[in-house]
Amino acid sequence: MLGGGDxxxxxxxxRVRVVFWLLAFATVLxxxxxxxxQTVGRGAxxxxxxxxxxxxxxxxxxxxxxxxxxxxxxATTVDLRSLYAIPGRIADKxxxxxxxxxxxxxxxxxxxxxxxxxxxxxxxxxxLSEEIAVQVADLKIAGLGFENEPxxxxxxxxxxxxxxxxxxDLGVGQLGIEARYDALLKGTDGRLIVERDPANRALxxxxxxxxPARNGADLVLTIDLVFQAAAERELRAAVEKEGAKGGTxxxxxxxxxxxxAxxSYPTFDPAHVAQADPEALRDRAISWSYEPGSTIKAMTVxxxxxxxxxxxxxxxxxxxxxxxxxxxxxxxxxxAWGPTTVLxxxxxxxxxxxxxxxxxxxxxxxxxxxxxxxxxxxTGVDLSGEQGGLIRPLAEWYPVDxxxxxxxxxxSATPLQLAAAYAAIANGGxxxxxxxxxxxxxxxxxxxxAPVAVRRVISxxxxxxxxxxxxxxxxxxxxxxxxxxxxxxxxxxxxAQVPSEDGRYLDDVYISSFxxxxxxxxxxxxxxxxxxxxxSRLLGTVTATSAFRGMALDMLRSIRVQPxxxx
Amino acid sequence: MALxxxxxxxxxxxxxxxxxxxxxxxxxxxxRAVATNWEIRTFIGVVAFIALVVVLAILYVGQTTAxxxxxYDVQRLTEQRDELRRQNxxxxxxxxxxxxxTRIESDAKRLGLVRARxxxxxxxxxxxxxx
Numbered sequence: 001m002l003g004g005g006d007x008x009x010x011x012x013x014x015r016v017r018v019v020f021w022l023l024a025f026a027t028v029l030x031x032x033x034x035x036x037x038q039t040v041g042r043g044a045x046x047x048x049x050x051x052x053x054x055x056x057x058x059x060x061x062x063x064x065x066x067x068x069x070x071x072x073x074x075a076t077t078v079d080l081r082s083l084y085a086i087p088g089r090i091a092d093k094x095x096x097x098x099x100x101x102x103x104x105x106x107x108x109x110x111x112x113x114x115x116x117x118x119x120x121x122x123x124x125x126x127x128l129s130e131e132i133a134v135q136v137a138d139l140k141i142a143g144l145g146f147e148n149e150p151x152x153x154x155x156x157x158x159x160x161x162x163x164x165x166x167x168x169d170l171g172v173g174q175l176g177i178e179a180r181y182d183a184l185l186k187g188t189d190g191r192l193i194v195e196r197d198p199a200n201r202a203l204x205x206x207x208x209x210x211x212p213a214r215n216g217a218d219l220v221l222t223i224d225l226v227f228q229a230a231a232e233r234e235l236r237a238a239v240e241k242e243g244a245k246g247g248t249x250x251x252x253x254x255x256x257x258x259x260x261a262x263x264s265y266p267t268f269d270p271a272h273v274a275q276a277d278p279e280a281l282r283d284r285a286i287s288w289s290y291e292p293g294s295t296i297k298a299m300t301v302x303x304x305x306x307x308x309x310x311x312x313x314x315x316x317x318x319x320x321x322x323x324x325x326x327x328x329x330x331x332x333x334x335x336a337w338g339p340t341t342v343l344x345x346x347x348x349x350x351x352x353x354x355x356x357x358x359x360x361x362x363x364x365x366x367x368x369x370x371x372x373x374x375x376x377x378x379t380g381v382d383l384s385g386e387q388g389g390l391i392r393p394l395a396e397w398y399p400v401d402x403x404x405x406x407x408x409x410x411x412s413a414t415p416l417q418l419a420a421a422y423a424a425i426a427n428g429g430x431x432x433x434x435x436x437x438x439x440x441x442x443x444x445x446x447x448x449x450a451p452v453a454v455r456r457v458i459s460x461x462x463x464x465x466x467x468x469x470x471x472x473x474x475x476x477x478x479x480x481x482x483x484x485x486x487x488x489x490x491x492x493x494x495x496a497q498v499p500s501e502d503g504r505y506l507d508d509v510y511i512s513s514f515x516x517x518x519x520x521x522x523x524x525x526x527x528x529x530x531x532x533x534x535x536s537r538l539l540g541t542v543t544a545t546s547a548f549r550g551m552a553l554d555m556l557r558s559i560r561v562q563p564x565x566x567x
Numbered sequence: 568m569a570l571x572x573x574x575x576x577x578x579x580x581x582x583x584x585x586x587x588x589x590x591x592x593x594x595x596x597x598x599r600a601v602a603t604n605w606e607i608r609t610f611i612g613v614v615a616f617i618a619l620v621v622v623l624a625i626l627y628v629g630q631t632t633a634x635x636x637x638x639y640d641v642q643r644l645t646e647q648r649d650e651l652r653r654q655n656x657x658x659x660x661x662x663x664x665x666x667x668x669t670r671i672e673s674d675a676k677r678l679g680l681v682r683a684r685x686x687x688x689x690x691x692x693x694x695x696x697x698x
Contacts, residue, residue, distance in 0.1 A: 073663040078656040130657055148653070155663035204638020205631060229668035485685060563688055 053195045054207065060150060061187030064216035066164060066177060068225040069260075069438055073155055075164055075178070075270075079148040081133040082126040087115045089143030096141050100124065103135050127151045152178075154270045160228050162283040163221070163262050163383070163436060166270035174273075175281060177219065177436060180384045184440060187216035217442035222258035222435065227251050227525075230554035231261040234547040235529070239265045242512075242534035242543050248284035248415045251527045251551070254423035254517060256451035257432030259381070260525055260555075262286075262416075286381060289389040289412040290530070293496025294349045295515045296370075296408030298470060299421060300358055301342060303369035306462040309360040312343040312469055322355035325399025329355055329407075332495065332538065343469050347477030349493060351407045358406030366405060367394045372457045373421040374431050375413050380452075381434040389413040408496060415513075419528040421457075422515045425470070426490075426523035429463040430456050471520040481545035482516055484552045486563035490523075491516020491548070493541040498533065509533055512540025514548050518556065519564045525555055 037045050066075040083104065090096050097111035104111075104125040114122060127149060128136065136144070152167040154160075165176025173182035190213030195206040202208075231249040239247045251261035264284040268276035282288065304310045320336035322329050331337075331351050337344070345353030358366050370376065376391035389412045392401070404410035416434055424431045433452040440447050458466075470490035474482050479493045494513040497505040513530040517523040529547045534540030664670060 072666060073659060076656065076660060076663075078660060079653045153660050155660050156667045156669060159667065159669055201639060202642055204634050204641065226668055229672070233669075233672070486688070557686055567685060 053197075055192075055194060055196050055200075055202075057192045057194075059190030059192055059211075059213040061189050061213040062215040063150070063152065063167070063171070063187065064185045064440075064442075065218040066185075067218065067220050068160075068223050068228070069221060069258075070224065071220075072225045074160055074221065074223070074225070075152060075154050077150050077152050080127040080129070080151045081146040082149045083124045083128055083133070083136055084121060084145050084147055085115060085124050086121055086143045086145070087117075087119060090115060090141065091143075096139075096144075099139055099141070100136065100144075103132055103139075104128070152270075156225065156229075157271070158267050158269050159225070159232055160223060160262075161267050161270050162264045162285070163223055163228075163259075164270055165384075166273050168273075175385070176283065176383060177221065180382055181217075181219060181437065181440075184442075185216040185219065188214040190214070214443065217440045219437050220439045220441070222253070222260060222438045223262070224260045224555075224558070226558040227261040227551070227555050228263065230551045230558075231263040231527075232265075232267070234550040235263050235265045236267075237550075238529070238531055238543045238547040242531055242536055242540055244534045244540070245532040246279070246284060247529070247531045248288065249527065249529050249547070249551070250285050250415050250419040251525050251555070252419045252423050252434060254426035254432075254523045254526045257420065257423065257434045258438065258451070259416075259434050259436050261527075261551075262436075283383070283385060284530070284532075285415045286383055286386040287414070289387050289414050290511050290532075291409050291411065291496045291499065292413045292418055292513065293408040293494035293511065294351075294354075295418060295422075295492050295494035295513055295528075296411075296413075297346060297349065297354045297406070298425060298466060298492050298515075299370060299373050299375075300354050300361070300366065300406045301346060301469070302373075302425060302458050302462055302466050303366060304342075304357045304361045305465055306369070306458040307361060307365055310342050310357055312465060313341050315339055315341045316353065316356045318350060318352050320352065322352040322359075322403060324355055324359065324403035325401075327400040327403070329400075329403050343472060346469050346473045346492060349478050349495075354406040355403040358402050363397055363399075363402040364394060366402060367391070367397070369457070370405065370411070372431070372455060373424060374417055374454070375411065375421070379414075379416055379420050379434050381416060382436055386416070387414055389417055408494060415528050415530050418513075418515055419526055422517060422528065423526045424457045425463050425466045426517040426526050427463070428460040429458040430454075467520050467523075470516070474516065474520075478541070479514065479516070479545055481542055482514060482548045482552075484518060484549055484556065486565055486567040487518050487552070487556060487561070488520035488564050489516055489518045489552065490520035491545075493545065495538055495541055508537055510537050510540060512544050514541060514544040516548055518552050519561060521564055524559060524561055525552075527551060 063077040065073060068074055087093065093115040094112055097108045097115060100106075100111055101108035106125065111124060114124065124144075133146060137146070150171070154164065154166075161176075163176050165174055165178035165180075167173050167178050171186065173179045173185060178185065191209075191211045193207065193209040194202045195208070196202055231251055235247050235249045238244070247265050249261065249263040250259065252259055262283075262285045264282065266277060266280040268280040273281070301310070305312070316339075318331070318337040318340040320331050320334050329351055332349065337348060337350065340348070340350065340353055342353070342357060344350070345357065361369075370391055375389055378386045378388040391405075391411045397405075401410055420431060420434055431454045433454050435449055435451070437449055439449060467490050470492055471488050473479050474489045474491050479491050482491050483489050492515055494511075494515070496511045496513070498509045498511060500506050511530060511532055512534050513528065515526070515528045517526040527548055529544040531540050531544055534543060536543065
């Protein structure tokens with residue numbers, strides 16, 4: 001028989017065993033669970049744990065600067081503050097919208113609608129100017145915040161728009177240098193994986209893996225901001241005065257092919273591309289080919305003098321027209337000049353005289369020289385969207401084509417090709433490949449662009465002769481309006497008919513142009529001005545030469561060229 | 568006599584126990600002292616060990632905290648640097664805008680200035696010849 005104490009012992013022993021087995025069971029359960037999380041569920045658990053403390057950030061590379069040849073900033077990227085809202089934290093939405101509206105330039109009702117749209121988070125205005133951002137911050141509205149976002153800025157607004165191009169909202173370069181050198185400019189984004197504390201601050205200890213961003217290269221252009229501004233000012237004035245459809249200016253350094261200014265009108269503001277007319281985005285200097293007209297006569301005469309089939313004093317009897325291939329080709333206004341020298345052909349811009357010279361030269365040699373001057377193929381300039389113009393193959397030429405090509409009809413060229421061809425005359429006979437990027441600088445150092453001499457086109461003697469003849473054309477001929485007091489200027493006007501879609505030439509519709517360089521003896525720049533369909537028709541060249549003179553004055557003063565003549 | 572000698576030569580069990588007791592009584596203070604010393608040394612050792620661990624832990628935590636605080640400082644300074652760079656970029660843009668030939672020309676026009684018709688230039692050679 002058991003006593004009271006023995007009974008208690010037995011009960012306790014049983015309870016202990018029950019507790020033991022319960023604990024043992026729980027231990028086994030825990031062990032199984034732990035084994036599960038350490039094996040099968042490890043990945044998911046690790047991911048959940050790390051996602052709470054780890055952030056994986058892209059370190060954006062800084063898009064490179066674009067500067068002019070003197071170091072002035074043409075394009076740069078700066079972080080601007082974008083205003084965002086968390087509507088759930090804004091107590092008085094209507095009041096907040098009313099206070100924000102005048103600052104961010106939006107309607108209060110629009111802002112209020114956005115705040116009441118049900119969105120948890122939204123941008124109210126991206127890329128605020130610093131002054132506006134400060135004013136918005138001063139409102140101290142709970143639920144509003146700022147986020148820095150990179151923005152491409154163009155401090156000179158429309159100046160150089162066609163050369164520079166623009167960058168879209170995704171940071172991708174479009175048109176011009178921004179497109180052509182996008183890969184170089186944008187650099188390579190980096191990556192930062194780091195653990196963060198509950199306040200979202202990066203921890204110094206713990207996981208940290210960083211791949212630094214590689215910033216984009218800085219580009220220095222051959223463009224001179226003063227030249228560019230002068231070119232755009234004169235072009236705008238000329239186009240507006242003439243009521244022309246558009247126009248373009250190319251300014252080039254004849255000694256190496258560096259493009260000093262390149263303007264097209266209508267133009268656009270790279271910072272507000274969405275509001276631009278699509279036609280304004282077209283860079284006419286490189287992507288518009290037109291029949292150049294009489295400016296080509298300089299090439300025709302160059303070829304003939306280089307081949308020694310004529311000289312400046314060679315003469316013919318001008319009857320006001322020339323017959324070639326059974327077709328009659330008239331001088332402008334049909335005027336007959338009688339005995340005329342080749343020099344006077346350029347001074348008076350005589351079509352019959354150009355046909356006379358071309359006939360002496362022959363179709364094969366004229367075709368060859370036009371090709372050697374760079375017509376009919378792209379120049380290879382480092383800008384996107386260049387056209388090559390058109391010179392039909394010699395086998396497709398009719399006899400009359402020799403005559404029309406001699407004065408720049410029946411073939412097409414871009415203003416840039418024309419500038420490069422005149423640069424060859426100006427520099428002594430060498431055709432250079434035009435280029436816009438003078439150098440690029442990145443973490444590896446600086447790389448400069450070496451000028452590329454494509455070929456010798458004419459002899460230096462021929463080039464010198466042409467410079468003298470073209471100087472006389474400005475001093476004594478139709479291009480008198482291009483003369484600049486104190487400086488010798490060489491150049492040639494051009495008035496070209498415009499072909500219609502059916503191949504015939506339109507009545508009373510012309511493209512007026514002037515190609516020239518200064519100072520004539522030692523040219524510092526070559527400039528081509530083209531006006532598309534001026535309202536004054538044949539007198540459009542007067543406006544083109546005025547535009548040249550206006551630019552030349554600024555440019556010669558800017559680079560401090562000593563006068564080579566008595567004013 | 569023989570008995571007396573026997574008594575002398577062979578002590579009784581009781582006297583042996585008493586002797587042992589006395590001997591033990593004589594040895595006890597020394598053993599107790601040895602035991603006490605060992606306990607004190609162990610105690611001091613353990614306390615010293617714990618103190619060392621605590622000091623090391625404090626040093627470790629202190630260093631970790633310092634590194635962590637340094638990390639926050641670095642982050643704060645990096646943010647300051649980035650903001651200064653941003654402000655510098657904005658100032659560069661402002662300078663470029665103010666230097667823009669188009670802006671200068673339009674401001675000049677607004678002020679009623681006109682373009683110079685001619686700029687007198689003195690040739691360096693002629694000047695040198697006069698001197």
